[in-house]
Amino acid sequence: xPELRKVVLYSRRGCHLCEVVKESLVKLSRRGGFTWQxxxxxxxAELRRKFNDEVPVVFIDDRKAFKYRMxxxxxxxxxxx
Numbered sequence: 001x002p003e004l005r006k007v008v009l010y011s012r013r014g015c016h017l018c019e020v021v022k023e024s025l026v027k028l029s030r031r032g033g034f035t036w037q038x039x040x041x042x043x044x045a046e047l048r049r050k051f052n053d054e055v056p057v058v059f060i061d062d063r064k065a066f067k068y069r070m071x072x073x074x075x076x077x078x079x080x081x
Contacts, residue, residue, distance in 0.1 A: 005079055007036035010047065010057040018056040021070045025058075028072060034060075034079055 009025060011018035025036050041047040041055055051057055058066040058075075065078050 004032075005034040006061055007034050007079075008059045009036060009038045010041050010051055010059070011038055011055050012040055012042050015055055017068055021056045021058060021066070024070055024072050024075070028075065 007025065009018070009021060011022065022038060028034075029036060039047065041051045054067055056066075056068065056070070057064060058070055060078055066075070
């Protein structure tokens, strides 16, 4: 059985684009192949400094894959690599 990919969404409350990306991840996660978690950048001063207003940001296996918007088909292509 292949190992699940790890996806992290860095976001913040009140961010419309973050909600759009989160909805996509919820939908795509039903297909399997990855686990994901959401991290609020405002919960940690270092994360807030690192990402500032550059949210949402999606990482796949610790590599930045998307910033601001996420195309679902492109996400699936990157996941398959």
